[in-house]
Amino acid sequence: MNQTLPPQNQGTEKTKNLVEVWSHIEDPGFHALENEINPLPKPFSVLSGGELRREKVPEKVNVLGDGVIALNQLTTVIGQGGTGKSRVTMQIAISQILGWSIAGLKTHPKPLKHLLIGTENSIYRQKSEYMKMTRSLSSEQRELVDSQIFFHVIREIDDAFIHLGSDEIRRKWLDTLERVNPDVVYIDPYGEVHVGDINKDADVRFTLREITKVCRRYNPMTAIVIVHHGRTGRANIAQAVGWDKGNFALGSKALYSGSRSQINIAPADPDDHSRIIVSCGKSNDSKPFDPIGLKLDDDTMLYGIDLEFDLQTWRDDVEGKQRGQSISIQDVIDTIGKTQKRYTDVLSGLMEEHGCARCTAARRVAEALEKGYIEKLESGEYQTSKK
CATH class of the missing domain: 3.40.50.300 (P-loop containing nucleotide triphosphate hydrolases)
Structure with missing residues (x-):
């Protein structure tokens, strides 16, 4: 008379039987081949303090x-x-x-x-x-x-x-x-x-x-x-x-x-x-x-x-401290006045008087020069033109 296994042991017995069957039909070299094709991941590279001291690292280029x-x-x-x-x-x-x-x-x-x-x-x-x-x-x-x-x-x-x-x-x-x-x-x-x-x-x-x-x-x-x-x-x-x-x-x-x-x-x-x-x-x-x-x-x-x-x-x-501050060509002419002035002095005067950014002052000076309202002398200084 066969003895019936309790329900909780039936799954375990089936699993055991499957493992035995698989071990009989499996190619002995299967695991070796699988590990060769898909090798297990290597651990992280770790050096001791002494090994790190002796390690030769590539020259920084x-x-x-x-x-x-x-x-x-x-x-x-x-x-x-x-x-x-x-x-x-x-x-x-x-x-x-x-x-x-x-x-x-x-x-x-x-x-x-x-x-x-x-x-x-x-x-x-x-x-x-x-x-x-x-x-x-x-x-x-x-x-x-x-x-x-x-x-x-x-x-x-x-x-x-x-x-x-x-x-x-x-x-x-x-x-x-x-x-x-x-x-x-x-x-x-x-x-x-x-x-x-x-x-x-x-x-x-x-x-x-x-x-x-x-x-x-x-x-x-x-x-x-x-x-x-x-x-x-x-x-x-x-x-x-x-x-x-x-x-x-x-x-x-x-x-x-x-x-x-x-x-x-x-x-x-x-x-x-x-x-x-x-x-x-x-x-x-x-x-x-x-x-x-x-x-x-x-x-x-x-x-x-x-x-x-x-x-x-x-x-x-860029932070907006000069936002809304603009200048005109007339402002450039007024800053130079009737004297000759160095380029840096013209820019400084415009920035102090009108609160504009240096790039704004430089751009307006260049525009005044291009349109002939001011002229650059051989000495490098600027003066208002006859125009």
């Missing part, structure tokens, strides 16, 4: 400034639309290849290989600005730059999609990086590669991990530069410097946390798009660089240091 951009580092370039982020990154690449400084920051003396990937600009703009930037170079310099800089261009429809959420597109990234083997990769804009919600920390962290795995698959020392949009509006532009500079970028702050260095770019003058301010939004591994004003040369499409830029005046203007 600065691409730009002291840790502003460095090999094996993630840097972000943040700015509002139209502030010249793409142009600045192209100039950084060209300057580094030639050993030139940019914004007062030195570049690595040995030419590195740069790859600019992005969908922000058309091939027409890329070629036009690249041709202007390299027009004044010698044939040897031009040949060097041409061999060290690479552009992702939108030539076919599939070139326009760089989103890292697709396995097919990720494969295209890897094939491109294997072909070029760059030292520095610029991604412009970040929004085109981002996976998920740009306002969610988890999605931003996931995307940064994917970017890192892809860009450093063939070269673990590759420097990654992510170009991203900043928050718009007067109050947000003011955050390019100061206590709130970590809030400058659009979306989750995980991007700020994940980078080692951040370059902030903001408009220096709302009426003159050729002028920008470049500041250090973050610098984990070195001393932050001081904010600096840059002015675009329309002929060369290169930014040079704006000698008229004044940080405190810019702060006052």
Whole structure:
């Protein structure tokens, strides 16, 4: 007579029987093969104090400034639309290849290989600005730059999609990086590669991990530069410097946390798009660089240091302390009067008398000069004209 198992033991007996059956039919090498194809994750790398003391770390290689951009580092370039982020990154690449400084920051003396990937600009703009930037170079310099800089261009429809959420597109990234083997990769804009919600920390962290795995698959020392949009509006532009500079970028702050260095770019003058301010939004591994004003040369499409830029005046203007204060050409004429005055004295007089920003005073002086109401003498001083 068979004894019936209690209900609570029937499930256990069935499971035991299934395990025995599986052990008979399973290939003995199954687990070994599975572990070879899908190895178990390794533990985190941990060193004792003594091991860390003896560890030989790679030499730090600065691409730009002291840790502003460095090999094996993630840097972000943040700015509002139209502030010249793409142009600045192209100039950084060209300057580094030639050993030139940019914004007062030195570049690595040995030419590195740069790859600019992005969908922000058309091939027409890329070629036009690249041709202007390299027009004044010698044939040897031009040949060097041409061999060290690479552009992702939108030539076919599939070139326009760089989103890292697709396995097919990720494969295209890897094939491109294997072909070029760059030292520095610029991604412009970040929004085109981002996976998920740009306002969610988890999605931003996931995307940064994917970017890192892809860009450093063939070269673990590759420097990654992510170009991203900043928050718009007067109050947000003011955050390019100061206590709130970590809030400058659009979306989750995980991007700020994940980078080692951040370059902030903001408009220096709302009426003159050729002028920008470049500041250090973050610098984990070195001393932050001081904010600096840059002015675009329309002929060369290169930014040079704006000698008229004044940080405190810019702060006052963008924070609204000078809001509503404007001046006329007549005010410029009255300030100069019947005497000859230096340019700096004219600007100071206008600012003190009318409470305007320095950039406003400079703009009105330039307008008065262009229209012939004042004239500049050989001595560099200004006087009212016969007109």
